Amino acid sequence: MLKIENLHAEIDGKQILNGLTLEVGAGEVHAIMGPNGAGKSTLAYVLGGRPGYEVTQGSVTFNGQDGQAIDMLELETHERAAAGLFLGFQYPVEIPGVSNVQFLREALNSQRKARGEDPLTGGEFLKLAKEKAALLKLDMEMLKRNVNVGFSGGEKKRAEMVQMGILDPRLAVLDETDSGLDIDALRTVGEGINAIMRQPDKGVLLITHYQRLLDYVQPDKVHILARGRIVKTGGPELAHDLEREGYEALGEEVGA
Numbered sequence: 452m453l454k455i456e457n458l459h460a461e462i463d464g465k466q467i468l469n470g471l472t473l474e475v476g477a478g479e480v481h482a483i484m485g486p487n488g489a490g491k492s493t494l495a496y497v498l499g500g501r502p503g504y505e506v507t508q509g510s511v512t513f514n515g516q517d518g519q520a521i522d523m524l525e526l527e528t529h530e531r532a533a534a535g536l537f538l539g540f541q542y543p544v545e546i547p548g549v550s551n552v553q554f555l556r557e558a559l560n561s562q563r564k565a566r567g568e569d570p571l572t573g574g575e576f577l578k579l580a581k582e583k584a585a586l587l588k589l590d591m592e593m594l595k596r597n598v599n600v601g602f603s604g605g606e607k608k609r610a611e612m613v614q615m616g617i618l619d620p621r622l623a624v625l626d627e628t629d630s631g632l633d634i635d636a637l638r639t640v641g642e643g644i645n646a647i648m649r650q651p652d653k654g655v656l657l658i659t660h661y662q663r664l665l666d667y668v669q670p671d672k673v674h675i676l677a678r679g680r681i682v683k684t685g686g687p688e689l690a691h692d693l694e695r696e697g698y699e700a701l702g703e704e705v706g707a
């Protein structure tokens with residue numbers, strides 16, 4: 452579903468991704484862990500096509516909404532979204548003057564349009580939004596407020612998961628979705644990810660620093676990203692080893 456090969460990328464002439472290779476199969480959840488500054492968020496931004504992030508080598512192939520393999524790096528950000536890519540941000544942005552409901556309906560309907568589907572009516576959309584908000588235990592009143600304005604860290608992350616539920620992507624790249632969550636919110640978000648994304652035709656890249664989220668969202672594989680590439684891949688036990696021993700114990704290649 453996602454195949455990243457020998458990816459090199461730079462920001463302002465500074466090389467950050469340095470030969471990153473990674474493959475996520477359909478139906479799989481992969482966790483990415485790694486020291487601060489390793490390039491985890493950069494990977495998420497490059498996949499999303501954020502301006503300023505220049506790919507200098509390598510390829511990203513994605514089996515999008517219709518299952519066809521596409522060269523993701525050729526697409527604009529909105530085309531990647533329409534093809535079924537969702538990015539959950541480490542730091543969700545606030546958008547004063549735009550309500551969540553307006554924003555989400557606009558986003559969903561523009562994606563539906565790009566796929567040749569009919570837009571949802573106001574009523575149909577609200578029904579869908581209520582269902583997803585309930586799944587993430589987010590009060591519908593929050594969705595009527597401006598996007599993320601005055602939301603706590605945990606509320607922003609829940610709102611992002613509601614957004615994911617509504618857009619129903621094929622591939623979700625979630626950047627530290629667990630940061631800033633209390634214990635209950637962590638469980639809700641973990642269960643939300645499972646409910647929305649644990650399906651045979653979907654895939655997840657879960658960037659996280661902690662084992663806790665992985666207790667809820669059991670990863671098929673765990674990768675360690677250090678110095679711009681994947682330096683180690685293992686099963687769920689790798690996350691437990693890291694929690695216990697830290698990155699340095701894994702050797703010079705991994706240590707920050």
Ligand code: ADP
Nearest residue numbers: 462463465467486487488489490491492493494
């Ligand atoms: P991680 O998410 O793994 O902590 P990042 O991908 O955010 O790491 O950052 C990787 C490296 O890229 C860091 O050294 C960071 O300082 C650098 N970096 C990120 N954004 C920029 C930028 N806009 N300009 C220059 N360097 C950047």
Ligand code: MG
Nearest residue numbers: 491492493541
């Ligand atoms: Mg980061």
